[in-house]
Amino acid sequence: MDVLEELRKFREMDIPYSRVLSSMCTVPLEIAVKAHQMFINTNLGDPGIFPGTLELERKLIKMLGDLLHCETPCGYICSGGTEANIQGIRSARNIKAKKEPNIVIPKTAHFSFEKICDILRIEVRRADVDEAYRVDVSEVESLIDENTVSIVGIAGTTELGQIDPIVELSKLAEEKDIPLHVDAAFGGLVIPFMDNPYPFDFVNEGVMSITIDPHKMGMATIPAGGIIFRNEKFLKALEVETPYLTTKMQFTLTGTRPGTGVASAYAVLKSLGFSGMREIVKMCLKNTKILTEEMTQLGFEPVIEPVMNVVAFKTERAEKIREELYRRRWVISAIRNLSAIRFVIMPHVTEEVIKNFISEFRKVI
Numbered sequence: 001m002d003v004l005e006e007l008r009k010f011r012e013m014d015i016p017y018s019r020v021l022s023s024m025c026t027v028p029l030e031i032a033v034k035a036h037q038m039f040i041n042t043n044l045g046d047p048g049i050f051p052g053t054l055e056l057e058r059k060l061i062k063m064l065g066d067l068l069h070c071e072t073p074c075g076y077i078c079s080g081g082t083e084a085n086i087q088g089i090r091s092a093r094n095i096k097a098k099k100e101p102n103i104v105i106p107k108t109a110h111f112s113f114e115k116i117c118d119i120l121r122i123e124v125r126r127a128d129v130d131e132a133y134r135v136d137v138s139e140v141e142s143l144i145d146e147n148t149v150s151i152v153g154i155a156g157t158t159e160l161g162q163i164d165p166i167v168e169l170s171k172l173a174e175e176k177d178i179p180l181h182v183d184a185a186f187g188g189l190v191i192p193f194m195d196n197p198y199p200f201d202f203v204n205e206g207v208m209s210i211t212i213d214p215h216k217m218g219m220a221t222i223p224a225g226g227i228i229f230r231n232e233k234f235l236k237a238l239e240v241e242t243p244y245l246t247t248k249m250q251f252t253l254t255g256t257r258p259g260t261g262v263a264s265a266y267a268v269l270k271s272l273g274f275s276g277m278r279e280i281v282k283m284c285l286k287n288t289k290i291l292t293e294e295m296t297q298l299g300f301e302p303v304i305e306p307v308m309n310v311v312a313f314k315t316e317r318a319e320k321i322r323e324e325l326y327r328r329r330w331v332i333s334a335i336r337n338l339s340a341i342r343f344v345i346m347p348h349v350t351e352e353v354i355k356n357f358i359s360e361f362r363k364v365i
């Protein structure tokens with residue numbers, strides 16, 4: 001058998017995005033795929049060989065900085081939200097230089113923080129959330145001590161799409177002189193395009209770093225995560241010497257890294273513009289509303305009123321429903337600790353997809 005034929009067989013075993021209502025990734029825009037192909041053999045691990053790709057990355061970081069209200073953005077395009085979060089926390093830890101460092105994160109933080117604390121040998125303190133699943137700022141305050149090197153707020157929680165009170169967290173961070181890291185891996189490319197966006201970004205003086213992933217709502221090709229720092233100081237805190245490369249220092253976590261994410265993310269933002277992004281976000285929010293109405297009619301109540309294009313519904317049978325749908329090749333997620341089923345309404349989750357899903361869902365319940 002021809003090897004491509006063989007590959008196709010494996011690929012056909014994968015579930016198409018049109019049956020996936022639980023992913024924060026989506027089908028990349030066509031322009032993103034073209035850009036990806038054009039940069040297929042680039043390696044920003046040795047930027048001296050790829051000065052053009054490096055300059056493109058700088059332009060993209062500047063674009064993201066503009067979006068996030070930062071005049072001196074520094075950062076890079078990485079493998080995803082996990083790496084971006086690692087680098088945000090690692091930078092703060094290096095700057096604060098405490099013997100027994102700890103960080104304070106919301107209980108709703110993504111599981112990447114587990115890995116971070118393991119890798120970086122940092123104690124993690126989890127603050128409780130209020131009834132709307134936003135972190136309780138007074139609890140964050142009570143968990144801070146002289147060894148706290150970073151506070152984390154989330155703009156678009158993984159499970160519910162909720163936004164923490166970043167404004168209040170930032171005030172607290174400034175008062176205590178502790179860097180605030182905002183995990184906007186998902187929300188970073190949603191919130192700015194909503195009506196009356198919540199101020200989650202660098203407009204808050206205490207925010208020092210933000211995770212923002214083009215391979216989620218940025219419709220770029222995988223992998224494309226983003227870490228943006230307020231200024232160079234935070235990037236400098238990550239540098240190691242590179243004795244024989246075309247550049248003397250490297251601040252990234254990985255060595256070899258693709259320029260494909262840079263190119264595809266740039267292509268999307270440049271071709272759509274902020275106005276095009278607004279249209280897509282608007283469509284996702286509309287579709288979220290459609291799904292929520294359908295589910296409500298079927299007797300399911302949302303855990304919170306959806307804030308963005310993520311929505312979860314209470315049910316004791318969450319895992320059973322998920323399993324049965326999966327057997328029928330439909331993918332949703334079940335949140336174990338909340339007894340809820342969860343949906344992420346990405347651009348590929350169209351009205352048509354929702355219609356098809358609901359008709360299958362009726363049979364399952």
Ligand code: 0PR
Pocket residue numbers: 022023024025079080081082083085110112154156157158183184185186213225
């Ligand atoms: N921060 C937040 C708020 C996230 O939601 C995620 C991932 C991360 C960080 C980590 O990002 P990377 O996975 O890029 O390292 N959120 C999704 C999740 O865990 C990722 C995902 C995407 C999961 C597609 C499933 C899927 O099909 O649910």
